[in-house]
Amino acid sequence: DQQVKQNSPSLSVQEGRISILNCDYTNSMFDYFLWYKKYPAEGPTFLISISSIKDKNEDGRFTVFLNKSAKHLSLHIVPSQPGDSAVYFCAASGSNSNSGYALNFGKGTSLLVTP
Amino acid sequence: GAGVSQSPSNKVTEKGKDVELRCDPISGHTALYWYRQSLGQGLEFLIYFQGNSAPDKSGLPSDRFSAERTGGSVSTLTIQRTQQEDSAVYLCASSGGGDYGYTFGSGTRLTVV
Numbered sequence: 001d002q003q004v005k006q007n008s009p010s011l012s013v014q015e016g017r018i019s020i021l022n023c024d025y026t027n028s029m030f031d032y033f034l035w036y037k038k039y040p041a042e043g044p045t046f047l048i049s050i051s052s053i054k055d056k057n058e059d060g061r062f063t064v065f066l067n068k069s070a071k072h073l074s075l076h077i078v079p080s081q082p083g084d085s086a087v088y089f090c091a092a093s094g095s096n097s098n099s100g101y102a103l104n105f106g107k108g109t110s111l112l113v114t115p
Numbered sequence: 116g117a118g119v120s121q122s123p124s125n126k127v128t129e130k131g132k133d134v135e136l137r138c139d140p141i142s143g144h145t146a147l148y149w150y151r152q153s154l155g156q157g158l159e160f161l162i163y164f165q166g167n168s169a170p171d172k173s174g175l176p177s178d179r180f181s182a183e184r185t186g187g188s189v190s191t192l193t194i195q196r197t198q199q200e201d202s203a204v205y206l207c208a209s210s211g212g213g214d215y216g217y218t219f220g221s222g223t224r225l226t227v228v
Binding site: 002004006041042043044045046089091101102103104105106107108 | 119146148150155156157158159160163171174206208210216217218219220221222
């Protein structure tokens with residue numbers, strides 16, 4: 001079963017505007033959340049993360065918001081740039097995981113930023 | 116090397132054949148993970164190695180899948196008697212241990228025909 005869900009397979013945003021990518025999870029034991037960015041023919045690269053003790057983490061143009069009661073997180077990119085066009089994966093893990101730091105990934109959202 | 120290296124980058128194999136996929140992690144990284152991404156799906160955890168400890172194989176989908184890590188460095192993922200549903204991109208990642216900041220390789224795209 002999919003414990004991390006990204007319900008929007010794709011998103012198109014104009015350059016300079018805000019991109020909002022959403023992610024929902026079902027496992028209440030998850031306590032660490034990450035966003036990865038993936039270009040074609042490359043492996044995913046880490047973008048930003050948030051611990052469950054926080055509700056917001058900001059890094060430059062990227063901000064992740066966490067709503068634990070709703071089991072929802074979102075990634076905001078502002079302003080969006082054409083180079084941000086990629087597939088964005090939401091991932092989560094629980095500190096009680098027996099698999100080291102193995103992550104549960106969503107299916108990804110393909111972001112297209114148009115000039 | 117500077118990053119995680121995977122080979123081959125592409126592999127086409129006939130149904131029923133065995134395949135081996137290789138991962139060279141970043142030098143000194145103690146943790147190594149294998150994931151796969153099937154078409155339209157997210158990344159699926161397969162197996163985890165940490166140092167010299169026994170690997171966590173809880174994500175392997177069947178007993179046709181196995182992996183080893185020699186000398187705490189290079190890892191090989193073996194799929195025996197491949198099936199069409201094994202077609203996916205197989206991704207390897209390594210980390211220095213103790214955090215989620217791991218580095219992925221570019222993956223091996225496996226196509227079973």
